[in-house]
Every structure is written in structure tokens, then in C-alpha cells.
């Protein structure tokens with residue numbers, strides 16, 4: 001395996017370089033994708049190289065303030081978390097990358113298989129058929145309700161993201177969606193990687209910025225969107241000021257201070273932590289999240305994993321969780337059109353001589 005030492009100034013804009021220098025990250029070993037900043041539409045969806053850190057960035061070990069006291073109750077309490085250094089995908093996993101996995105292994109996703117009624121006795125029959133959750137923009141008018149926005153569509157899956165017969169042709173560089181937790185984990189293991197813990201994800205998502213969380217990852221000082229979210233009034237009016245109504249190709253928006261793209265917005269990203277509303281008060285090192293046995297899961301319900309970063313469906317009047325500390329639960333037995341993932345490699349940085 002050959003790895004090049006590349007100065008970040010070659011691949012990260014000056015604005016991001018400031019944060020990197022501040023935090024002592026001037027140069028790391030990184031593989032530069034074929035298409036990068038400003039050319040996301042031309043990106044193949046596959047990072048160059050076949051080595052085991054292809055498309056990844058190394059995040060130096062450090063400590064940060066996890067959670068938020070000012071925003072949603074489930075983000076409290078703030079506490080100091082220390083993480084070891086780790087590698088993380090610079091982009092959300094794309095359709096092209098997931099197709100590589102499926103072509104090599106013959107893997108079928110949960111949305112393509114459907115749920116086993118024996119292990120999901122509480123679910124109605126229609127939710128046991130192969131399918132996934134799709135967002136449908138309702139027409140303006142009275143009587144709008146959440147069941148109109150979110151529909152379980154039989155036959156929808158990562159290959160047919162909108163409805164049966166739809167396609168990902170031409171969307172090879174978009175994030176894969178309609179992947180359940182087990183699907184994301186299977187992909188990560190196939191690559192010899194893991195899914196990020198919530199702490200790893202939040203540390204990477206902050207891009208070197210510590211302290212109380214804010215919306216600066218989603219909007220610039222003038223209020224202009226710098227990530228793929230929803231502008232307008234959800235769910236009826238999407239003004240698309242950011243240029244995208246749905247998913248965008250990965251890497252179309254400026255990277256954060258660590259050179260990572262779309263940590264905020266585009267699609268929510270699965271983490272390996274079980275979801276519990278609220279954060280610990282205690283300082284921790286490499287926290288793996290709560291144990292499943294410590295969660296109170298109602299009979300007939302399914303435990304959830306933490307998802308991070310918000311999506312193209314997060315607006316200021318709904319969701320608004322386009323911040324690194326924001327979090328939501330995602331049922332492990334359900335996939336959706338706005339949830340994807342990226343992978344990590346828990347290995348120290350190794351530079352070539």
C-alpha cells in the first residue's frame with residue numbers, strides 16, 4: 001500500500017486551513033479523491049485508490065465539549081469527551097460505493113428483504129413487506145399531517161429510492177439512502193471498518209470548533225446556506241436556496257475544518273451508539289454510548305441508534321438539527337430516504353517515510 005503525504009493546503013480552502021492550523025493539524029497522510037472541491041458533479045462516487053484508507057481523513061486525538069445546553073433537551077448535558085485518533089470517510093458513503101459492496105457480496109438490504117414477523121410481532125402487516133420510508137411533499141392546504149409526509153412505500157430501497165421503478169442512474173455520487181443499521185454495518189465490516197460512535201462523529205463534525213454549539217455549520221454569517229438543508233417552510237415550500245431539493249452529490253458544499261464534507265446536512269448519518277434521550281454529565285474517554293440493557297424499550301418497540309447531522313429535510317421550522325451536537329433516534333429495523341452513513345477506521349495515523 002502506498003500513501004502520499006499531502007499538504008492540506010492543496011485540498012482545503014484557506015478558510016478551513018485556519019482552523020486546521022489552530023488545532024495543530026497542518027499535514028496528514030490522505031488520499032485525494034479524483035474530483036474534489038468545486039467539481040462534485042463530476043465526482044465518480046468512488047475515491048481513488050483501493051487501499052484501506054481510500055477516501056478517508058485522519059482525525060487527531062483530542063478532547064471536546066460534547067452536547068449542548070442551549071438547544072434540544074436530548075443534547076444535555078455537556079461533558080468533556082476525549083477520543084483517540086481515527087480515520088473517517090471524507091464523504092457520506094455513495095451509491096457507487098454501496099454498489100461495489102453489493103456486487104462483490106450479493107448482499108441484500110433490509111428494505112429489499114422485508115422484516116421477519118417472528119422478530120417483529122408488533123408491526124402491522126404492511127410494514128413487514130419489503131420497502132422503506134419515503135418523504136412525499138404534500139400540497140399546500142388544510143389537513144396536512146405527518147403521515148402525509150412520511151410514507152412506507154413497498155418496493156422502495158437504495159436502488160429504487162423514490163418508488164418502484166425509480167432509479168439511481170446518474171446518482172452514483174449521491175449518498176446511499178434506505179440503508180438500515182445492519183446494512184451500514186455490513187458495508188463497514190466488508191471494508192474492514194466500523195461505524196463511528198456518536199462521540200467520534202460529533203468530534204469530527206465540529207471540525208476543530210469547541211464550545212457551545214451553533215448553526216454555523218449550516219449557514220454563513222449572512223445567513224446563506226453552506227450545507228444541503230431545507231430553506232422555506234417545511235413540508236410545503238422548499239425554496240432550494242442551496243440548489244438542491246433532495247440529496248446532493250457528496251462534496252458539493254465547503255468542507256468543515258477537518259476537510260470533511262456534508263457532516264451537516266445532505267443525509268442524516270448512522271452512528272453505533274444506542275439512543276437515549278439526554279447525554280451523560282460525566283467526562284469520558286472513547287465512550288461507546290449506553291448499553292442496550294440500560295435502555296427502557298417498550299414492548300413491541302425497537303431500540304434506536306443515534307443519527308447525526310440533519311438532512312436535506314431539516315428546516316428552521318421543522319427539525320432544525322443541522323448542528324454537530326444535535327441528535328435523533330433511528331429505529332434499527334427501518335430505513336428511510338434521508339438517512340445514510342459514513343465509516344471510520346480505528347487505527348493510528350501511519351505516515352510513509
Ligand SMILES: [Ca+2]
Nearest residue numbers: 228229242244
Ligand atoms: Ca436543499
Ligand SMILES: [Ca+2]
Nearest residue numbers: 262263265267
Ligand atoms: Ca450528512
